[in-house]
Amino acid sequence: MFLVFVLSFLLLNASLSLASPQQPLASSRSCPSLPHKVNITYRRDDDKTPLAPSPLPPPHYRSDGPEIIRRLLALPPSASFRSIRNVTLQGDTFEPEGMVLLGPSRLVVSSAEYVTPTEKYANGEWRNGTDRTPGAGFGHLQVFDLSDDGAMLADASISAAGAWEYHNGGIDYDGTRIVGVLGQRRPGSSGFVYAADLEGLAVEGLVHFAGDHMGAVVVDAERERVLGMNWGARKGYVFGIGDRCEEKAAADRVVENKSYFVDYQDCKFLGRAEEEKRHEDGLMLCSGVKTLGGRERYVLGGLALVSVESMDAVWEMPVTMESARGTRMTMNPFDVALVEDGVRVFWLPDQHESVLYEYELA
Ligand SMILES: *[C@@H]1O[C@H](CO)[C@@H](O)[C@H](O)[C@H]1NC(C)=O
Numbered sequence: 001m002f003l004v005f006v007l008s009f010l011l012l013n014a015s016l017s018l019a020s021p022q023q024p025l026a027s028s029r030s031c032p033s034l035p036h037k038v039n040i041t042y043r044r045d046d047d048k049t050p051l052a053p054s055p056l057p058p059p060h061y062r063s064d065g066p067e068i069i070r071r072l073l074a075l076p077p078s079a080s081f082r083s084i085r086n087v088t089l090q091g092d093t094f095e096p097e098g099m100v101l102l103g104p105s106r107l108v109v110s111s112a113e114y115v116t117p118t119e120k121y122a123n124g125e126w127r128n129g130t131d132r133t134p135g136a137g138f139g140h141l142q143v144f145d146l147s148d149d150g151a152m153l154a155d156a157s158i159s160a161a162g163a164w165e166y167h168n169g170g171i172d173y174d175g176t177r178i179v180g181v182l183g184q185r186r187p188g189s190s191g192f193v194y195a196a197d198l199e200g201l202a203v204e205g206l207v208h209f210a211g212d213h214m215g216a217v218v219v220d221a222e223r224e225r226v227l228g229m230n231w232g233a234r235k236g237y238v239f240g241i242g243d244r245c246e247e248k249a250a251a252d253r254v255v256e257n258k259s260y261f262v263d264y265q266d267c268k269f270l271g272r273a274e275e276e277k278r279h280e281d282g283l284m285l286c287s288g289v290k291t292l293g294g295r296e297r298y299v300l301g302g303l304a305l306v307s308v309e310s311m312d313a314v315w316e317m318p319v320t321m322e323s324a325r326g327t328r329m330t331m332n333p334f335d336v337a338l339v340e341d342g343v344r345v346f347w348l349p350d351q352h353e354s355v356l357y358e359y360e361l362a
Pocket residue numbers: 039138157159160161
């Protein structure tokens with residue numbers, strides 16, 4: 001494995017920086033604590049309805065991921081989206097950031113509830129590596145039943161009252177757990193990569209990183225590592241994950257962005273396709289937006305198939321649809337699924353009162 005890293009470092013020297021691969025001292029420190037007990041409310045007044053199907057569905061990389069990669073790469077330039085269904089989720093969804101579909105009926109959404117807004121320091125000043133006050137809020141994980149009109153089954157707040165690290169970003173699924181990032185809601189800050197179980201949404205830290213904010217994460221369970229992406233996904237941080245949470249002063253590897261197409265908001269690890277051997281570390285599908293300035297503010301939407309190794313985009317597609325409330329479809333949560341004759345894409349763009357939009361891409 002190390003040889004692969006060394007080779008890729010030599011080959012991709014211009015775009016990759018290797019931040020000291022061995023951090024024996026830093027990695028022996030354990031993490032700050034996350035709340036031991038989750039603050040969970042069951043919305044059906046019973047905690048017997050399982051939050052996830054049994055058995056749990058396999059993650060993309062072990063099921064439909066490689067075929068999704070093949071189908072995306074084979075799409076004609078005329079490919080377009082067709083609306084399949086819209087499901088209104090019941091209950092306050094706060095600001096949704098990420099989601100994972102578990103089979104046809106369960107949807108897990110990561111979101112953040114803001115109690116006190118952040119405020120930018122005067123005159124564009126940066127203090128202690130960041131440009132604004134911490135604000136206050138709670139990170140949430142919510143589970144919805146799509147077979148029951150989008151009913152909310154459970155709402156868990158996963159950060160402690162008063163904790164700075166309450167922004168709950170884009171999530172992924174490793175086959176048994178939701179893997180997410182809980183961090184400060186400001187650039188250049190700090191946060192956890194965490195795993196949440198699907199019985200009661202209990203959260204444990206995998207990595208705590210004081211080097212940057214992370215807004216989305218993908219997990220490669222086979223190789224026991226995660227790629228966290230920072231504010232605007234301009235940088236990717238690769239961390240190995242083990243049996244216990246580690247405080248990391250530096251990532252095992254830092255990958256620099258090269259695309260200015262869209263800033264990724266939520267990504268799903270799809271694994272490796274036989275035909276795509278040069279992307280040996282696998283590909284992720286990301287959904288995102290880019291706000292273009294000027295008097296006529298325009299929010300550009302897009303999907304991108306991105307190498308986990310280099311963050312090079314191997315396929316990109318603009319997305320022009322917007323929600324009924326006028327939000328670009330690719331704002332925040334996204335997931336993907338394979339159906340017999342095509343690829344289905346799911347988005348959840350609006351805050352508080354959210355509609356799950358399902359489209360067929362063909
Ligand atoms: C539980 O979560 C709610 C927000 O959803 C918050 O108001 C409350 O303070 C939390 N309780 C604890 C003990 O953290």
